Amino acid sequence: MDKRRIEQYKNRLLEKQEELRHLVVKSEQDGREADEAATQDIADKAANSYAKEFLFHQSDDQRRILQLVEEALHRIAKGDFGSCVACEKGVQKKRLEAVPWARHCIGCQEKQEQGLL
Numbered sequence: 001m002d003k004r005r006i007e008q009y010k011n012r013l014l015e016k017q018e019e020l021r022h023l024v025v026k027s028e029q030d031g032r033e034a035d036e037a038a039t040q041d042i043a044d045k046a047a048n049s050y051a052k053e054f055l056f057h058q059s060d061d062q063r064r065i066l067q068l069v070e071e072a073l074h075r076i077a078k079g080d081f082g083s084c085v086a087c088e089k090g091v092q093k094k095r096l097e098a099v100p101w102a103r104h105c106i107g108c109q110e111k112q113e114q115g116l117l
């Protein structure tokens with residue numbers, strides 16, 4: 001992969017990393033505020049725990065993607081960005097365009113989703 005393209009992916013990854021860091025911090029704050037707003041009313045309590053559950057899963061996803069973004073930046077630094085971590089073939093360009101932090105090529109991703117990898 002040529003340097004200019006790697007540089008473009010790197011910038012996109014750095015932006016995403018920044019965005020996710022903010023979101024993770026915000027979700028944690030919202031979770032704490034939901035805690036502080038707990039009331040006596042049972043319906044409110046149910047709504048509150050539902051909101052907390054939602055925020056928890058949301059920040060979980062954000063954290064997971066943040067981890068993948070950081071791994072991708074690490075691969076750029078090591079010079080093996082764009083290769084599938086399983087079969088080491090190049091990850092398809094279209095796939096990297098859509099998901100620059102993708103770890104697997106399409107074939108390996110499908111295998112992983114089926115639990116074969």
Ligand SMILES: [Zn+2]
Nearest residue numbers: 084087105108
């Ligand atoms: Zn692969």
